[in-house]
Amino acid sequence: MADSIKSEAHLALCYWMNIEEMEWEESRHACQEKGGDLISLDTDEKFMYLQEAIGNDNRTYWLGGRKVSSGWTWLSGVEISLESPFWHVGQPDSQSQERLCSGDCPDVVGFHFVQHLALCYWMNIEEMEWEESRHACQEKGGDLISLDTDEKFMYLQEAIGNDKRTYWLGGRKVSSGWAWLSGVEISLESPFWHVGQPDAQSQEHLSSGTTYFGSFGMDDESSSTKRSSICEMTRK
Structure with a gap:
């Protein structure tokens, strides 16, 4: 041979x-x-x-x-x-x-490829403010992740598992409500909000993480809060 x-x-x-x-x-x-x-x-x-x-x-x-x-x-x-x-x-x-x-993903260290979602993502555990986190994603050629399909959300829910970190997502408040950076609207009726969220008119960006009960969901938070983050990148 x-x-x-x-x-x-x-x-x-x-x-x-x-x-x-x-x-x-x-x-x-x-x-x-x-x-x-x-x-x-x-x-x-x-x-x-x-x-x-x-x-x-x-x-x-x-x-x-x-x-x-x-x-x-x-x-x-x-x-x-x-x-x-x-x-x-x-x-x-x-x-x-x-x-x-x-x-698979573009040749950037740290990104993981999910075939059935055509998704390249990177979990950045360094805690930063929302804009800093977004900049870190953009430096790698991506952006903060838009969980704009149920399939993407449920995949990340499983991937994070019982990780107790809270991660910045690519969701933000717009004049009409909430939207992902991809442009897709985030419904206030989405089952992926944590109970009682969003809960503050002054909070303008979305984070997602696990509670001590292990439920993964979205919260609105001040952009100055330092969190880990999840980036996504377009596959080449």
């Missing part, structure tokens, strides 16, 4: 992760020189195995998928459904792109 090629018996799969950056055709030629081809993730099992194997690797890899007259297909000949759950949100997004790649 060629050097650096790995084998997975339960998938009848031999694969090699080439970290040298090349164009798609060059990458394919490098595979063919070793007697293979760019990988076709033509079963759910292969995709999920590679997803786990790559882990927190922040590189983006060429795959053996390409556009054909009828849509998209793997080099193995298996059609790639546009309804596949393995597309990132909003993908494929360009008629001019003809090859498939797969990647």
Whole structure:
């Protein structure tokens, strides 16, 4: 077996992760020189195995998928459904792109990637005021997180678990009420507010944390309060 090629018996799969950056055709030629081809993730099992194997690797890899007259297909000949759950949100997004790649978060230390949410996030435990926290996120190319879907909120709820810190979020008071930095309105009827929140007309920004009873939810606080923070970043 060629050097650096790995084998997975339960998938009848031999694969090699080439970290040298090349164009798609060059990458394919490098595979063919070793007697293979760019990988076709033509079963759910292969995709999920590679997803786990790559882990927190922040590189983006060429795959053996390409556009054909009828849509998209793997080099193995298996059609790639546009309804596949393995597309990132909003993908494929360009008629001019003809090859498939797969990647995680931009190459910034500390960010974690959540595949099913297409979410890159970083939990900054250093306590700062709201504006300082936002600046720290922006310096990394992101912003304070907007928990603008139930799925994102519930994922972070589970990820934080029993962590007793309180984190700044990307929510703030606007003339019409409350909104995330993404522009999505925050309903006062949201089930994610802590009981009795928001409770002060003078508080202008949102934090989120656990109580000693372990319930995770949102509070309004003064922006001068020093808290940890959660940032998010757009995947490249």
